[in-house]
Amino acid sequence: MKFPLYFSKKIAFSKDNKNNLSRVIVFIGRLSVALGIIVSLITVSTGLGSKKAIKEKLSDFSGHISIKSTxxxxxxxxxxxxxxxxxxxxxxxxxxxxxxxxxxxxxxxxxxxxxxxxxxxxxxxxxxxxxxxxxxxxxxxxxxxxxxxxxxxxxxxxxxxxxxxxxxxxxxxxxxxxxxxxxxxxxxxxxxxxxxxxxxxxxxxxxxxxxxxxxxxxxxxxxxxxxxxxxxxxxxxxxxxxxxxxxxxxKNYAEKATDKYPEIVEWINIFDVNIAIIIAIMLIVVVINIIMVLLILIIERTNSIGILKTLGTSNGQIRSIFINYTLLIMIPGIIIGNVLGIGLLLLQKYFGLITLNPENYYVSVVPVDLNPLYIFMISAGILLVSAISLILPSFLISKISPVKAIKYS
Structure with a gap:
């Protein structure tokens, strides 16, 4: 196992973390990740579910494709x-x-x-x-x-x-x-x-x-x-x-079910825009919180950074340690977010707890489309974007002087 990942696991799962300032910061980071996962799952599953449900209703009543005389x-x-x-x-x-x-x-x-x-x-x-x-x-x-x-x-x-x-x-x-x-x-x-x-x-x-x-x-x-x-x-x-x-x-022509009602198609296409906007907002919130977690962890462990530099650890290795550390503490948030998000969606899927006005939304119950691919992509996407966004703030480590860091302790 490479040293940065090994050291990251040691400090991420250390019992000492439960008694210091990082406990609160880690909780906030995990909470933001869990909420981001939950909101993203609900947005994607209900948005795509609504699009699919409306299209299927149009198709089941009058065929996916209709053939008529010109x-x-x-x-x-x-x-x-x-x-x-x-x-x-x-x-x-x-x-x-x-x-x-x-x-x-x-x-x-x-x-x-x-x-x-x-x-x-x-x-x-x-x-x-x-x-x-x-x-x-x-x-x-x-x-x-x-x-x-x-x-x-x-x-x-x-x-x-x-x-x-x-x-x-x-x-x-x-x-x-x-x-x-x-x-x-x-x-x-x-x-x-x-x-x-x-x-x-x-x-x-x-x-x-x-x-x-x-x-x-x-x-x-x-x-x-x-x-x-x-x-x-x-x-x-x-x-x-x-x-x-x-x-x-x-002398005949074919017409898709969705083409018969263009106003409905235009309306359900708005779901794509809404989904993109909400996921973007959630990503921004998660990234800001995770960057905050990283910076506070760096400040809190300035003494450890100084010691590592004194022992010959490079700035790149130390950056990797803290990036891995931050990503590791996100994992419980991702797991909790998926469990709660999928649980809420399953309740809606099988019990129809939330209803809608069909005159405005074309469906009477909020439909759910639980696609495993989208579930995986949301979790992987948040983890990947967070990892990339941590690279720049991690360069703060290179500014820390080993002598001053040890004195700071």
Whole structure:
């Protein structure tokens, strides 16, 4: 073992430290490190967790990638997908793709004797992923879709259900209109109530049978208005997107779930800025405290420095001793910070102790993403930055005269 590291361990774990001034200084240093770790862990885990949770909600409701006709533009009424050079089976066979499901949409109004609401009826087929949709249900079940005949079962959002005073098993009339034609009336039974916490979805969408849309839109039995593509992992969306685009034909276009709601994407990108600012502040606080610890330890052990210099120890070796010493006393702070930080995050992850207003944050409970890589990088990063920041103040040691240091004692 090299001499500086050996000597650092001796003084760092010496029992004498418990009875001198350094005890208070070491405690302050460890406390600042622990708080820095805790705040950084919470910031990163909840910030990235929120981004991931919101993106997954958008994707689970309408697919990670949606395929539409170029003629549909931004209309809520579907235009039939063009089948020329469109290969849904090849899309389904891509390694990044978990499943695909067809759909068609039409805009309308839900009305009862008390109130009305503008809606987008999203008709789905028998390939509808009811299991994926189940996570959004707060009451009832998903509509049963067989594509044989016309199902009158629908799932409405909790927002629409509240506005229209609807409950599971209630009936409601929907009105659809087409240009130059009489309004079309349909009576539906509410079998499910869902909640995504995404205002743009909850305010508008109801889920039902694709055959209802086909009849209203005068589409044939095999025509569809779009296709939702679900991936195995949302992180693969950038790799999968160009592959999907090659298989949809020239008269259709693909759109990422995040691109449908740019205002939400812009909002969640703010998390990156907030995370960077908070971690920077925590690093500055930790570094200032650790430098303070180092300087006080140097002053307190001026006599030891003088003796070491008298015995022939170089300034570089003495600097290494005190830098190693300071880093060693940080380790308990890092351990305590990780234990407390991870503990608090686990409590939030499994018990949802802290809630949010979904109208402002798009999630009702603070989500947590506990990534081992980020946990390691935070601890290693704080330790590395602290080590680098200690180099300059450690040069104070070279200014200490051995004779004066011994007399100082």
């Amino acid at each position: 003629r549909s533009n931004s209309s809520y009424n579907s235009t039939v997908l063009d089948n020329t050079s469109f290969y849904p089976e090849k899309i389904k066979s891509l390694p990044e793709v978990e499943s695909i499901q067809k759909y068609a949409t039409v805009s309308g109004i839900l009305r009862n004797k008390d109130n009305f609401a503008g809606i987008i009826y999203k008709g789905v087929g028998k390939d509808f992923d009811a299991l994926r949709f189940k996570k959004f249900l707060v009451a009832g079940v998903s509509p049963k879709i067989s594509e044989e005949g016309y199902s009158n079962e629908i799932a409405v959002s909790q927002k629409i259900a509240t506005d229209l005073n609807l409950k599971v098993k209630d009936s409601i009339v929907a009105i659809f209109s087409k240009e130059n034609k009489n309004p079309i009336y349909r009576k539906f039974e509410v079998v499910g109530i869902y909640k995504t916490d995404i205002k743009m979805i909850d305010d508008l969408f109801i889920i039902g049978d694709i055959n209802q849309v086909r009849k209203i839109q005068e589409m044939s039995q095999d025509e569809i208005g779009g296709m939702d593509v679900f991936l195995n992992n949302i992180d693969n969306i950038d790799d999968a997107f160009p592959k999907v685009e090659k298989l949809i034909g020239l």
